[in-house]
Amino acid sequence: MAKTDALQGSLDLLVLKLLSRRPRLHGYAIMAAIASTSGEVLRAEEGSLYPALYRMEEAGWIRAEWITKDTGRRARIYELTAAGKKQLGAEESRWQSVSLAINRVLREA
Amino acid sequence: MSLWSRISNAVHGERLNREIDEELQSHIDEGIASGRDPKEAHRAFGATLHAREAGHSIRTAGWLQSLLADVRFGWRQLCRNKVTSVAAVLSLALGMGSCVATFRLIDALLWRPLPIAHSSNLYILSRQMTGLYGKPAEDDHWATPDFNLMRDAVKDQADLIAVSDADRTDITWSTDDDMEKAHVVYASGNMFPVFGLKPALGRLLAPADDRAPGAAPYAVLSWDYWNHRFGRDPHVLGHTLHIDNQNFEVIGVGPHDFTGTEKGTVTDIFLPVSMNSLATKDSVNWHHVFLMLKPGVNPATALDPLRQHLAAVSHAFEVDCSTCFRGVPQATIDRLLDTKLVFHPAGAGISDLQKDYRRSLGILGLLAALVLLIACVNVANMMTAQAAARAQEMALRISIGAGRRRLVQLILSQSALLAVFASVLGALFAAWSAPFVLSLINPPDNPARLALPADWRVLLFGFGLIILIVLLFGLLPALRASAVRPVAVLKGGEDPHSPRRLMRGAIALQVAFCCLVLFLSSLFVASFQHLQNRPLGFSTDRLLLLEAVAGKGQLPVVWNQTAEALRAVPGVDSVAISGWPLLGRIMINSDISINDAPPSPTPAWFLSVSPGWLSTMKIPLVSGHDFRLQDTSPGAAIVNETFAKTYFPGQDPIGHTFERGANQPVNKIVGVTPDVPYHDLREPNRPIFYVPFAGVDDKSAPSAVGFATFTIHTDSRNPAALAGSLRQLIAQRHNGLRVSNITTQLDLVRDQTIRERLIAMLAAFFAAVALLLAGIGLYAVLNYSVLQRRREIGIRMAVGAPRSRIVRLVTLDVFLMIALGGCAGVALGFGAARYVESLLYQVKATDANILALPACAILLTALVATLPAVLRALDTDPTEILRVE
Numbered sequence: 002m003a004k005t006d007a008l009q010g011s012l013d014l015l016v017l018k019l020l021s022r023r024p025r026l027h028g029y030a031i032m033a034a035i036a037s038t039s040g041e042v043l044r045a046e047e048g049s050l051y052p053a054l055y056r057m058e059e060a061g062w063i064r065a066e067w068i069t070k071d072t073g074r075r076a077r078i079y080e081l082t083a084a085g086k087k088q089l090g091a092e093e094s095r096w097q098s099v100s101l102a103i104n105r106v107l108r109e110a
Numbered sequence: 111m112s113l114w115s116r117i118s119n120a121v122h123g124e125r126l127n128r129e130i131d132e133e134l135q136s137h138i139d140e141g142i143a144s145g146r147d148p149k150e151a152h153r154a155f156g157a158t159l160h161a162r163e164a165g166h167s168i169r170t171a172g173w174l175q176s177l178l179a180d181v182r183f184g185w186r187q188l189c190r191n192k193v194t195s196v197a198a199v200l201s202l203a204l205g206m207g208s209c210v211a212t213f214r215l216i217d218a219l220l221w222r223p224l225p226i227a228h229s230s231n232l233y234i235l236s237r238q239m240t241g242l243y244g245k246p247a248e249d250d251h252w253a254t255p256d257f258n259l260m261r262d263a264v265k266d267q268a269d270l271i272a273v274s275d276a277d278r279t280d281i282t283w284s285t286d287d288d289m290e291k292a293h294v295v296y297a298s299g300n301m302f303p304v305f306g307l308k309p310a311l312g313r314l315l316a317p318a319d320d321r322a323p324g325a326a327p328y329a330v331l332s333w334d335y336w337n338h339r340f341g342r343d344p345h346v347l348g349h350t351l352h353i354d355n356q357n358f359e360v361i362g363v364g365p366h367d368f369t370g371t372e373k374g375t376v377t378d379i380f381l382p383v384s385m386n387s388l389a390t391k392d393s394v395n396w397h398h399v400f401l402m403l404k405p406g407v408n409p410a411t412a413l414d415p416l417r418q419h420l421a422a423v424s425h426a427f428e429v430d431c432s433t434c435f436r437g438v439p440q441a442t443i444d445r446l447l448d449t450k451l452v453f454h455p456a457g458a459g460i461s462d463l464q465k466d467y468r469r470s471l472g473i474l475g476l477l478a479a480l481v482l483l484i485a486c487v488n489v490a491n492m493m494t495a496q497a498a499a500r501a502q503e504m505a506l507r508i509s510i511g512a513g514r515r516r517l518v519q520l521i522l523s524q525s526a527l528l529a530v531f532a533s534v535l536g537a538l539f540a541a542w543s544a545p546f547v548l549s550l551i552n553p554p555d556n557p558a559r560l561a562l563p564a565d566w567r568v569l570l571f572g573f574g575l576i577i578l579i580v581l582l583f584g585l586l587p588a589l590r591a592s593a594v595r596p597v598a599v600l601k602g603g604e605d606p607h608s609p610r611r612l613m614r615g616a617i618a619l620q621v622a623f624c625c626l627v628l629f630l631s632s633l634f635v636a637s638f639q640h641l642q643n644r645p646l647g648f649s650t651d652r653l654l655l656l657e658a659v660a661g662k663g664q665l666p667v668v669w670n671q672t673a674e675a676l677r678a679v680p681g682v683d684s685v686a687i688s689g690w691p692l693l694g695r696i697m698i699n700s701d702i703s704i705n706d707a708p709p710s711p712t713p714a715w716f717l718s719v720s721p722g723w724l725s726t727m728k729i730p731l732v733s734g735h736d737f738r739l740q741d742t743s744p745g746a747a748i749v750n751e752t753f754a755k756t757y758f759p760g761q762d763p764i765g766h767t768f769e770r771g772a773n774q775p776v777n778k779i780v781g782v783t784p785d786v787p788y789h790d791l792r793e794p795n796r797p798i799f800y801v802p803f804a805g806v807d808d809k810s811a812p813s814a815v816g817f818a819t820f821t822i823h824t825d826s827r828n829p830a831a832l833a834g835s836l837r838q839l840i841a842q843r844h845n846g847l848r849v850s851n852i853t854t855q856l857d858l859v860r861d862q863t864i865r866e867r868l869i870a871m872l873a874a875f876f877a878a879v880a881l882l883l884a885g886i887g888l889y890a891v892l893n894y895s896v897l898q899r900r901r902e903i904g905i906r907m908a909v910g911a912p913r914s915r916i917v918r919l920v921t922l923d924v925f926l927m928i929a930l931g932g933c934a935g936v937a938l939g940f941g942a943a944r945y946v947e948s949l950l951y952q953v954k955a956t957d958a959n960i961l962a963l964p965a966c967a968i969l970l971t972a973l974v975a976t977l978p979a980v981l982r983a984l985d986t987d988p989t990e991i992l993r994v995e
Contacts, residue, residue, distance in 0.1 A: 028133065029140035048156035051134065052164040059116070059168055076140070077133045 012045060012053050013062075014096055017089040020063060020081045027076040028054060054079060062088045120175040123166070130165045134158050176516070177523065184524030191496065194890075195528070198489045201883050202532035205482030206575055207539025208876070212475040213571050214544040218560040219374060220468060221458055222567070225367045227306030229457035231403040233413075235260075235270075235420065237449040242712070249449075250460075251395035254383060256427045257298075260399070263423045264416055267407050271305075272298040272383045274397040276375045278556060280659060280850050282352045289659075289848055291556075292335065292378040294353065295370055296386045296397060302330075302364070304402050311336070312347045312362030319382040323390050326382045329358035332370065335378035336363045355661055356385065367561070371400070371456070374463030374551075374558045392427075393434040400456055413453060421451035439708050463558055467551065469949055470869050476942070477630065477876040480623045482579065484880055487620045488887040489528065490583040491613050495894045497521065497591035505596035517592035518585075525584025529576050537572065550868050553861045555853075586612075610898065613891045614923060618931035621968060624884040625935025628964035629955075630942060631870075631877035636960060637950040638870035641863050644951075647786035648692065649728035652683070653855035654829035655691050656820040656836055658847045663814030666804040668845055673720070675839060676820060681832055683823040686723035687803050691819050693858045697789040701771040702757055702797075709771055714753055714797040715788050716770075718743060718805065718818075724783065726823050727855075734764045734781030742812075743801035744775035750785050753797035768799075775808070777801065791862040792951050817850070829854050869949065877967075885971040888924070892979035896920055903983055904991030913984055920983045921976055928972050932965065939964075 019034050020026060026034065028050055036044050057063045062085035065077050081089070119126045134155070141151040155161075188195040223229040234250055241247030254272065261270035274296040280289045302314035310333050319326035329351050331340075340346045351358040358381060370377030388394045401416070403409055428434065428447055435443045454460075497504070507517060544562050551558040590612070656676075660668075673685045690696040700716050701709035721737040724730075737746055747768070754763040767776045777799070785795040805813045824832055833852045840849050860867075896903070903916060911919075943955035953960065 027136070027140070029137045029144075032137075033144070046156065047137065047154055048158070048161040049164075051130070051137075051161050052168055055165045055168040072143075074136060074139060075132065076136050 011096065012050075013057060014089070014092040015043070015045075016053065016057065017062060017081065017085055017092060020079060021086065021089055024080040025078045027078045031079070057085070060088075061085075116170050117174055120170040120178060123170065123175060126166060126169060127162060130162045130169075131158070134161060177519070180520045180523040181527060183520065184527045187496070187524050188527060191492075194492055197886065198485075198492055198528055199531045199535065201485040201488060201879075201886075202482070202528065202579065203535035203539060204879060205478065205485040206532055206536035206572075206579065207543060208478035209475070209482050209575060210536060210540035210568065210572055211544040211547065212471065212478045214540065214562050214564075214568055215547060215560075216471045216475060217567060217571075218562050219464055219471065222561075223457045224305075224371060224459050225365075228402065228405070230455075231409065232456045233401045233403075233453040234456040234460050235399040235401060235451060236454055237424075237451050239449040240445050249395065250398055252397060252399045252424075253392055253395050253427075254389040254397065255392050256424055257397070257399050259427055260420050260423050261298075264401075264419060267404055267412055268416060269300055269304045269402045269404065270298075271301045271400040271402065272296075272397045273301060273371050273400060274383070274386070276370055276372045276377045279353060280848075281379070283349065289850060291851075293370075293375055294379045294381060295372075295377045296381050296383045296389075298383045299326075301380075305368075307365050307368055309362045310365055311344060312360075314362050314364065315380060315382055320384050323384050326384055327356065327358050328361045328382065330362045330364055330380040331360060332364045332368065332377050332380070333366045334369055334376050339378075351379065353381075358385070369559075369561070371398075371459050372461040372463075373459035374461045374560055376559045391433075392431045398460065401453065417451055417453055424451060425449075439711065441711060463551070466865060469946060470865060473630065473634075473869065473942075473946055473949070474872055474876075477627055477873060480627050481876050481880050481883070483582075484620050484623050484627075484883045484887070486579050486583040487616045487623075488883055488890070489525075490587055491616050491887060491891055493521070493525065493584065493587035494590065494612055494616075495890070497587050498898075500591065501594055504591050504594045508594060509596045514592045518588045521588035521591055522580065522584050525580045525588070526576075529580045529584075533572060533576050547868070547872070550864070550871075552864065553857070610891075610895050613894070614927050617888060617891055617924060618927040618934070620884050620887050621928050621931025622934040622938065624880045625932050625964050625968060626938045626942065627873075627880040628877050628967055629936060629939035629960070630946070631873035632960050632963040633943060633946065633950060633953055633955065634866070634870045634873040636957070637953045638863065638866040640952045641791055641866050644787070644791055646859065647729060647784050648855075650854070650856040650859055651728075652824045652827065652829050653727070654822040654824055654832060654836070655694075655853050655855055655858070656822060656833075656840075656849060657691070657817070657851040657853075658820065658840065659817045659850045660815065660846050660848070663816040664846045665812050665814055667812070668847065669803070669815060669818055670720070672840065672843060672845065672847055673820060675843065676822060676836060679832070679836060679839060681825050682836075683825050684722065684726050685823075686726040686821045687720040687818050688723050688821055689718040689803070689815075689818055691821070691853075691855065691858055692717070692727075693787060693789065693791065693855075693862055694819075703769050703772050703774075704757060705767070706769065706772060710757065712756060712797070714756070714799055716799050716801060717788075718803045719800050720803040723803075723821060724748070724800075726821050729783050729786060732782040732784060733762070734779070736781060737800075737802045741780075741802040741804070743803075743805045744770070744777050745806075746780050746802055747777040748781040748783060748800040749779055750783050750795070750798045752785050752795045753799055754782055756797045791859070821855075866949075866951065881967060881971050884968070885975040888928075888972060888975035889978065892920070892924055892976050893982070895924075896979045896983045899983075900986055900991055903986045904988040907986060908988040908992060916983055916986075917980055920980055924976065925972065928968065932968060935964075936961065 015035050016031055019031055019038075023034065031054075032045050032047060032050055054063070054065075058065055058079075062082060063079045064082050065079050067075055067077050069075050138148075138151050138155055141154070142148050146154075224232070226232070235252065236248050236250035238246065238248050252272070257270065257272050264270065276293040276295045278291050279294040281292045281294070282289050297315060299315045299317040299319040302309075303316065307314065309330075312330075314330050315326075315328065319328060331346065336342060336346060346360055347362070349360045351360060364380065369375075370380075383389050383397065386396075388396045403412060425447070435446070504517060507520075541564070548560055548562065549557055658672075669687055673687055676682060676685045697715060699713040702712075702714045703709045719737070721739055721741070724736055731748075732751065734748070737748065749763055754761075757763075757768060758766055763779045763782060765779065767778050769776055783800075786798070787793070788796050788798050803815075803818070805815070807813045822829070822832070822836070826832070830852070837849045837852060840847055899920075903919070906916065906919070940955055
């Protein structure tokens with residue numbers, strides 16, 4: 002449970018960041034990437050990933066399309082839009098300032 | 111993802127669910143493919159259903175989806191009660207269609223601005239004065255010299271425009287004998303430029319065309335006339351138009367939608383004011399004067415100074431006018447000079463049709479609205495009954511968490527569905543009925559014409575109406591149904607009487623509206639009947655009227671010879687000549703002075719008639735004799751009884767003389783006739799005198815006659831059958847006479863009652879619909895109430911209540927409501943009757959039969975409507991009821 006709490010509020014940031022580095026991922030790959038790049042610390046709850054993806058899709062930050070993979074299975078892959086890039090910048094700086102502030106509180110308290 | 115994709119997803123909800131499922135499945139498959147244990151992968155994912163629901167709601171427009179579900183549900187509800195739904199849709203459609211149709215007529219005639227620039231800055235000049243019989247009167251016609259003075263006086267702040275009435279005029283386009291009718295308007299040259307109008311072809315009249323009398327023989331055609339008479343032929347420019355003995359050259363065609371300033375009449379031809387011989391006459395008031403404020407002049411501050419300035423100029427003109435008041439008594443001069451100049455907004459045009467029909471259309475609007483209200487009450491009752499039947503369902507919905515807003519939306523969408531269906535049908539009805547009613551206004555040979563576009567004004571009204579009626583008949587039932595307290599309902603109902611109380615109130619309302627409609631209708635129908643059955647004093651049977659014109663005029667002998675020729679036609683019984691027909695458009699009065707005394711304050715009306723005209727019209731002589739062939743005018747006269755009473759009270763007028771004004775030749779009275787209506791069926795009897803058709807001038811030489819009417823009594827029941835051959839006969843004689851119009855005396859009498867017939871017909875229609883709807887409403891409510899009270903009735907019967915008691919139980923409160931509503935309706939009716947008094951003829955709101963008719967009709971309807979429910983109540987089988995319980 003602690004693992005998912007750590008993600009609270011920052012799932013959007015992680016997904017956007019991942020998609021900016023590695024475009025055209027499907028949901029499972031996004032989840033796996035979050036887990037592996039964070040050294041298995043951060044793990045998105047699998048069921049709640051998709052509503053988040055849809056929300057970002059509605060907001061116009063990412064777009065999706067269906068592809069057929071080499072294995073013959075169909076998958077829905079996501080990539081960043083221009084609006085998504087802008088949003089990523091905003092989220093990143095917000096995260097920076099928040100973590101800076103938290104660090105300052107931890108140092109001085 | 112756009113709003114559009116969300117709307118599309120909402121409509122195709124199943125497809126979206128499949129897509130989400132597929133994606134979630136592919137996620138799990140991917141996990142398994144990458145080596146996870148299938149069970150563990152499923153478990154790690156959690157509930158797919160939950161993820162699907164969450165995803166679905168994000169990717170759809172939720173409000174739309176719930177709305178769609180509600181509409182579907184509403185549709186199923188409507189389908190469940192097919193008969194009532196269809197009845198509701200039909201009655202609403204009829205009500206809405208009538209309302210929209212009346213709105214279209216009122217808007218087109220009274221409100222819609224003329225298609226000109228700055229129409230809100232346009233005013234018409236009018237003067238308020240004391241009329242002939244001491245009544246307040248208003249005159250909006252002016253003399254051209256007066257107009258010229260006023261125009262120059264205010265030219266810095268406003269443009270004054272002269273526009274005559276659109277008169278139906280005899281015109282010819284070639285020199286042969288083919289005369290046609292066209293609506294001709296004389297306008298000052300500044301009309302087109304001030305109105306900001308551009309020609310569709312050629313040029314329009316310009317201020318330069320006003321410069322001198324008779325100097326601008328030019329005609330501008332309206333686009334409409336150019337279209338239907340010339341098929342938009344561009345070579346029409348240069349054509350010559352003949353009116354009487356004047357020739358006009360066509361110089362242009364007006365813009366597409368401009369049909370003149372007279373609403374209800376489409377002007378065909380515009381001529382310069384300067385080309386009318388009346389334009390030089392100081393004493394003839396013959397055209398309207400419009401005032402258009404210059405751009406940048408503030409109406410709030412500029413109008414009153416302008417009005418005072420114009421009033422002073424016009425008053426000075428009238429005081430100076432030497433020819434205006436020759437031989438007129440001083441009292442009359444004082445009355446005519448004591449006027450007040452006023453401005454009326456004229457941005458929506460100005461016409462007699464507006465004056466005649468303003469109130470009538472208002473009443474029709476009221477009747478249509480009342481019928482719609484009755485229909486709404488019916489539907490509201492239906493919804494209340496259905497909602498009461500669904501109380502269990504509502505309670506269940508609330509118990510499992512439906513919000514109140516959601517329930518209101520559920521029921522309102524059913525109402526909206528009804529309203530939408532009704533509005534489609536209603537729009538069709540309005541599309542047909544507005545032009546149909548318009549076509550019944552005015553005589554068939556000269557129908558009223560109005561543009562009735564279905565533009566944003568009409569659409570806006572329609573949408574407003576839909577929303578209004580949905581709120582009217584849907585909101586209250588919806589609020590009531592959604593206010594259900596689930597605990598109470600699931601326990602077995604809290605107050606079983608409450609929906610019935612609401613419906614009983616609705617009945618009172620319905621009966622009140624229905625009573626008002628019936629009351630007004632019976633006023634109009636009775637008024638029309640009185641008017642139609644008014645004794646005429648002459649016979650219209652088999653009378654053909656042949657109106658002829660003779661250019662510069664022909665001597666009476668030519669007219670007499672023509673009458674002789676007409677007499678020889680087989681099928682013609684007798685022929686006489688009069689200056690114009692009775693009850694036609696022409697009325698001319700004359701001062702009467704006795705023994706060279708100053709003229710009396712009341713004038714008399716006159717008509718020139720040939721010997722034999724009285725007998726052809728079947729007007730008897732009370733005393734004296736008819737004119738003889740050698741009688742001339744001035745010389746002999748026949749007067750009616752009112753004339754005798756007015757000018758020779760208490761004497762036998764035969765042998766007395768009178769003059770038409772001071773120092774005029776003497777007329778000797780040779781006969782007295784009963785009163786006949788002269789110009790208007792509604793007016794009280796006027797003093798009338800007849801003079802011989804053969805007129806002589808002051809040197810005893812016969813004077814020429816420019817127009818007259820042959821009154822022809824035919825053998826056949828259908829006098830119009832002879833019209834063609836008689837027209838030909840006159841054309842073949844080539845004696846200068848030409849047929850201008852052929853009609854029958856019966857048609858002239860009928861044309862007098864067109865407005866009354868129209869209102870009576872439509873009012874009767876609305877009354878029938880209102881009665882039918884109220885009857886249906888009553889039946890439905892009573893039926894519902896009996897069904898609901900079956901248990902109670904069964905128990906009462908079981909414990910020995912007599913049948914009369916059951917009947918009273920079922921009907922008493924309903925008839926109380928009917929009585930209550932009836933009284934309210936009659937009270938409303940008395941209020942409304944005062945507003946329509948001017949439309950009524952010899953009918954008073956307090957007449958017993960006017961009150962009795964609606965009362966009887968409603969009682970009868972109530973009896974018929976309650977009978978099935980009462981029978982059903984009496985038919986209740988107590989044992990069956992008790993067994994069920």
